[in-house]
Amino acid sequence: MLVAGIKSRPVYSGLNIDPNARRHLFALEGEGALALLDQVKSAGQDFLEKTEILYVATGSRAEDHDRKLAALNPHDLWTAPTIPVLLNRFNAVLGQAKMGTRMYVSGTEGFIGQAMQVAMNHGVDQASIFTEHRGSAARRVQCVHCKGITDSVRTSPFTCTHCGLSLLVRDHYSRRIGAFQGVCIDAEEPGTAPPPEELFP
Amino acid sequence: MNITFKTETFRNDFTFRNSPEAIRRFPFPFHDDKYMYAVNMEPHVPAGPPGHAYNNPIDVDEHYVSEMRDREQVLKEDPLRYQALPHMMAAQWDTLELLMEHQAASYPEHFSLTKDGGNWHWINRPLGIDQKFTFGDAASLPMEPLEFITRQAQGDFVIVDQRDNNLWCDAGMVTTQADWSLDFDIGMNFMEWHGPVPLAHEMGVFDRALKFLLNLQLGKPVRRLNWTMTINPRLDTSPENYHKWGRDRMTVTPENVGNKVHLRCELQSLWRLPRSNAILFVIRCYLIKMEELVTVPKWGRRFHRVLRDLPPELIDYKGLTRYRPTTVEWLSKYDDGQPTSPGIFPE
Numbered sequence: 001m002l003v004a005g006i007k008s009r010p011v012y013s014g015l016n017i018d019p020n021a022r023r024h025l026f027a028l029e030g031e032g033a034l035a036l037l038d039q040v041k042s043a044g045q046d047f048l049e050k051t052e053i054l055y056v057a058t059g060s061r062a063e064d065h066d067r068k069l070a071a072l073n074p075h076d077l078w079t080a081p082t083i084p085v086l087l088n089r090f091n092a093v094l095g096q097a098k099m100g101t102r103m104y105v106s107g108t109e110g111f112i113g114q115a116m117q118v119a120m121n122h123g124v125d126q127a128s129i130f131t132e133h134r135g136s137a138a139r140r141v142q143c144v145h146c147k148g149i150t151d152s153v154r155t156s157p158f159t160c161t162h163c164g165l166s167l168l169v170r171d172h173y174s175r176r177i178g179a180f181q182g183v184c185i186d187a188e189e190p191g192t193a194p195p196p197e198e199l200f201p
Numbered sequence: 202m203n204i205t206f207k208t209e210t211f212r213n214d215f216t217f218r219n220s221p222e223a224i225r226r227f228p229f230p231f232h233d234d235k236y237m238y239a240v241n242m243e244p245h246v247p248a249g250p251p252g253h254a255y256n257n258p259i260d261v262d263e264h265y266v267s268e269m270r271d272r273e274q275v276l277k278e279d280p281l282r283y284q285a286l287p288h289m290m291a292a293q294w295d296t297l298e299l300l301m302e303h304q305a306a307s308y309p310e311h312f313s314l315t316k317d318g319g320n321w322h323w324i325n326r327p328l329g330i331d332q333k334f335t336f337g338d339a340a341s342l343p344m345e346p347l348e349f350i351t352r353q354a355q356g357d358f359v360i361v362d363q364r365d366n367n368l369w370c371d372a373g374m375v376t377t378q379a380d381w382s383l384d385f386d387i388g389m390n391f392m393e394w395h396g397p398v399p400l401a402h403e404m405g406v407f408d409r410a411l412k413f414l415l416n417l418q419l420g421k422p423v424r425r426l427n428w429t430m431t432i433n434p435r436l437d438t439s440p441e442n443y444h445k446w447g448r449d450r451m452t453v454t455p456e457n458v459g460n461k462v463h464l465r466c467e468l469q470s471l472w473r474l475p476r477s478n479a480i481l482f483v484i485r486c487y488l489i490k491m492e493e494l495v496t497v498p499k500w501g502r503r504f505h506r507v508l509r510d511l512p513p514e515l516i517d518y519k520g521l522t523r524y525r526p527t528t529v530e531w532l533s534k535y536d537d538g539q540p541t542s543p544g545i546f547p548e
Contacts, residue, residue: 006396006397007392007395007396007402008392008393144382144441145440145442145443145444147281147384165444171396171397172385173396174385174388175388175389176388176389177385181382181385181440183440184444187443187446187447187448188447188448188450188451188523189448189451
């Protein structure tokens with residue numbers, strides 16, 4: 001069921017500073033900070049004075065990426081304690097954003113998916129946002145049975161944190177939900193679920 | 202044509218059966234003794250012997266009332282099987298008009314539609330519905346127009362919006378589906394929502410189908426047949442309920458194949474809609490038991506050959522793995538090796 005090149009999966013083609021943007025808005029999670037640091041290396045420092053960064057460290061807290069971002073001296077840097085708090089702020093910032101604002105999102109796939117949902121609700125065209133996948137390959141998965149979403153899934157199958165069914169992670173992705181699809185793996189013969197295999201380290 | 206509607210179930214005690222006439226009208230999906238994906242679209246014009254499912258553009262048959270009762274029950278348990286994104290309202294009205302007009306024109310004994318300017322009067326006798334409303338005014342109906350009419354029409358319905366040279370799955374009523382989720386797929390484009398289908402992307406099937414559909418003309422609907430198999434005559438083989446019906450696949454034995462194993466055919470028709478320029482995708486499901494299928498000798502022979510020689514990827518994707526060998530063995534008794542005549546219709 002894990003098919004290479006699944007058509008429903010978004011392509012994250014990498015950050016690329018837009019020289020014509022009046023303002024740069026970054027939503028970054030964990031290792032996603034490195035995507036911006038790499039841009040500074042290639043595009044220079046000039047854009048930073050027009051840049052607002054929202055950052056959440058999550059799993060990379062020990063790496064002190066927030067200090068590295070602060071050292072860039074951007075126009076604004078705001079760090080959030082958790083992803084939901086960052087998304088809340090991102091939503092508010094987008095509500096006040098002006099023409100000429102360019103968005104950049106980087107981090108794990110689950111984080112990118114949720115940030116894209118926030119942007120979508122503001123009518124932003126997905127294709128206009130630069131995205132770069134950094135950090136873990138863990139997936140955000142929706143249980144097709146109870147509709148509950150489980151974050152940071154590293155194995156398939158995994159146990160739905162809401163209804164307890166053992167779910168196979170399908171290679172089918174909904175941008176609207178910002179998640180992969182999980183389907184009961186032992187529906188035909190209950191109790192025969194194979195042991196979890198770490199597929200998304 | 203006066204249809205006698207049956208009272209039957211598609212769950213629990215599974216009393217669904219096809220009458221001898223319903224067997225003869227079944228849209229058998231194989232015009233050859235082997236099967237592989239193809240775009241296989243043809244104009245959706247009346248065809249087939251008298252009484253065949255191809256006779257009318259929107260087909261109503263003896264299972265109508267019971268299928269609508271089953272849909273009602275599915276929606277009661279899971280209202281997310283009906284969804285429409287907000288920009289689809291014009292397409293919803295287009296669909297209501299199309300289904301009402303065709304049902305009334307083809308089955309005047311059972312349905313009638315009277316128009317006085319914007320004031321419409323719809324009567325559905327089999328379901329006992331008598332509704333006056335103003336066309337275009339959603340407040341004049343008890344629910345959204347698409348939900349209202351698709352609670353009264355057999356088959357699943359998906360409306361796809363056309364923009365950016367692509368088709369977007371933006372509204373639907375999906376309660377008789379072969380294992381796909383409207384709630385998960387709504388908002389996806391054509392390639393995305395067919396993402397999990399094996400082989401066909403590489404074969405270019407979806408590229409060709411998309412190109413074809415983007416040019417679909419008003420008044421020139423097209424159709425194709427698709428198929429899978431279902432254990433017990435269960436209409437609601439949704440992924441949402443897979444943990445409830447999946448174990449049915451373990452229950453097939455050489456003794457019960459004829460009654461339990463069903464060929465599930467989807468008559469898919471696609472219609473350009475006049476106001477919205479969207480496309481209505483009708484996915485009408487027909488079920489037939491193996492013991493009913495083999496009463497048409499040509500179909501028994503041919504389906505035996507198709508199932509026996511099916512490519513492994515399709516066996517897995519269609520979920521046939523567990524019961525295919527038992528079914529092929531059972532069907533082999535009905536295959537005397539004689540050649541089969543061309544076309545899908547019975548001899």
